[in-house]
Amino acid sequence: MTALVTGGTRGIGLAIVEELVGFGARVHTCCRNENELNGCLRKWDHLGFGVTGSVCDVSIRAQREKLMRTVSNLFDGKLNILINNVGTNIRKPMVDFTAAEFSTLMVTNFESVFHISQLSYPLLKASGVGSIVFISSVSGFVSLKSMSVQGATKGAINQLTKTLACEWAKDNIRSNAVAPWYIRTSMVEQILSNKEYLEEVYSRTPLRRLGDPKEVSSLVAFLCLPASSYITGQIICVDGGMSGETKRGDIMVQAGSICRDDRWSHLGVTALVTGGTKGIGHAVVEELARLGANVHTCSRNEAQLNACLHDWEMKGFQVTGSVCDVMSQGQRVKLMDTVSSVFSRRLNILTLNDKQFLEAVNSRTPLGRPGEPMEVSSLVAFLCLPASSYITGQIICVDGGLTVNGFFAKL
Numbered sequence: 299m300t301a302l303v304t305g306g307t308r309g310i311g312l313a314i315v316e317e318l319v320g321f322g323a324r325v326h327t328c329c330r331n332e333n334e335l336n337g338c339l340r341k342w343d344h345l346g347f348g349v350t351g352s353v354c355d356v357s358i359r360a361q362r363e364k365l366m367r368t369v370s371n372l373f374d375g376k377l378n379i380l381i382n383n384v385g386t387n388i389r390k391p392m393v394d395f396t397a398a399e400f401s402t403l404m405v406t407n408f409e410s411v412f413h414i415s416q417l418s419y420p421l422l423k424a425s426g427v428g429s430i431v432f433i434s435s436v437s438g439f440v441s442l443k444s445m446s447v448q449g450a451t452k453g454a455i456n457q458l459t460k461t462l463a464c465e466w467a468k469d470n471i472r473s474n475a476v477a478p479w480y481i482r483t484s485m486v487e488q489i490l491s492n493k494e495y496l497e498e499v500y501s502r503t504p505l506r507r508l509g510d511p512k513e514v515s516s517l518v519a520f521l522c523l524p525a526s527s528y529i530t531g532q533i534i535c536v537d538g539g540m541s542g543e544t545k546r547g548d549i550m551v552q553a554g555s556i557c558r559d560d561r562w563s564h565l566g567v568t569a570l571v572t573g574g575t576k577g578i579g580h581a582v583v584e585e586l587a588r589l590g591a592n593v594h595t596c597s598r599n600e601a602q603l604n605a606c607l608h609d610w611e612m613k614g615f616q617v618t619g620s621v622c623d624v625m626s627q628g629q630r631v632k633l634m635d636t637v638s639s640v641f642s643r644r645l646n647i648l649t650l651n652d653k654q655f656l657e658a659v660n661s662r663t664p665l666g667r668p669g670e671p672m673e674v675s676s677l678v679a680f681l682c683l684p685a686s687s688y689i690t691g692q693i694i695c696v697d698g699g700l701t702v703n704g705f706f707a708k709l
């Protein structure tokens with residue numbers, strides 16, 4: 299795997315470089331300060347990391363172009379991983395921003411990211427399996443004092459994350475963003491040296507502490523691994539629960555705890571699942587039955603249906619079945635008569651499973667396919683590891699980009 303990490307000599311970028319090297323990636327990085335870069339390169343060389351680097355100010359267009367020529371030469375025109383990490387901040391009330399300050403933030407935080415992504419596209423595509431991770435911020439979700447412009451640039455990054463997930467899915471390039479709250483780095487050293495401010499930050503953070511760069515780099519690395527292959531278009535906060543501590547979040551948590559038992563049971567519920575002997579329909583029958591539902595299913599193939607019914611009986615599931623071709627109106631009417639009598643005229647769940655439905659799902663999903671159970675369990679396992687110790691309160695979709703897909707006409 300080959301990777302470009304912008305701003306890899308300090309803070310979050312440095313942790314990402316070292317994390318990716320730990321997973322065996324060949325990494326190139328850049329920054330403005332040549333001495334600092336050379337110091338890092340010597341250290342990495344000594345450790346046997348084989349990281350390369352260039353001096354580049356990403357706020358200057360010509361330097362971005364030169365950087366990408368270097369990367370292309372180094373990695374034979376192929377890049378698997380692009381981490382758009384560089385970002386800066388100027389804190390002041392919105393009305394006090396000068397045109398030059400506004401421009402500095404827009405160019406460094408957003409224009410550079412947009413352009414580097416554009417320049418990286420042919421390399422990511424050529425690699426066959428590409429992944430972009432943007433380093434955003436919670437300021438892109440919630441309003442933070444004196445951060446109007448920085449927040450707007452991060453909001454723009456969040457939207458770009460979603461758009462690229464849909465636009466580049468066809469090239470097998472995934473696009474995700476990681477949005478940190480306060481992480482101990484040189485960027486926030488000065489503001490956090492104010493004890494009162496630090497106390498306010500703690501009181502606003504459910505985990506009651508700052509994050510460590512390694513708690514960001516672990517998620518970034520996860521998002522570049524095959525284990526996250528069905529995650530795209532997501533913006534995930536690494537924030538000790540900060541962004542989830544809103545009124546809406548509280549209500550959701552309370553509602554969840556009140557309803558927990560009901561939410562996880564289908565006891566007493568009746569369900570009809572068409573086409574339940576194979577594929578998704580089969581999985582749906584088993585999922586519902588496992589949760590206690592009485593399920594009726596149908597199939598055109600009697601032998602296959604009987605084999606499934608036998609298997610479900612062995613598993614202790616309450617599943618009945620009929621032979622039915624749902625293309626035939628007469629057979630559909632007969633099926634519904636059977637369902638009505640089996641369930642005493644009461645049906646809670648109807649799942650229509652057919653090829654057209656699957657095609658409709660695929661066409662609406664940027665990655666163009668359903669996910670595999672292992673693509674969900676890998677994220678679940680990651681969220682249970684110490685590596686995700688500053689992630690809490692997050693709802694992460696593993697959906698091939700479905701939930702961020704607004705309208706991408708085929709024309």
Ligand SMILES: NC(=O)c1ccc[n+]([C@@H]2O[C@H](COP(=O)([O-])OP(=O)(O)OC[C@H]3O[C@@H](n4cnc5c(N)ncnc54)[C@H](OP(=O)(O)O)[C@@H]3O)[C@@H](O)[C@H]2O)c1
Nearest residue numbers: 305307308309310329330331355356385480481483484485
């Ligand atoms: N730390 C936090 O609490 C926090 C919270 C939310 C989001 N973030 C985001 O996380 C990212 C990294 O922040 P950090 O805290 O790790 O910052 P940092 O400690 O200041 O490190 C920034 C890195 O980027 C390089 N850099 C800065 N400007 C550059 C430019 N114009 N061109 C090329 N390289 C440049 C720096 O090297 P040179 O100075 O030598 O160029 C350094 O290697 C940023 O996008 C930031 O907005 C951080």
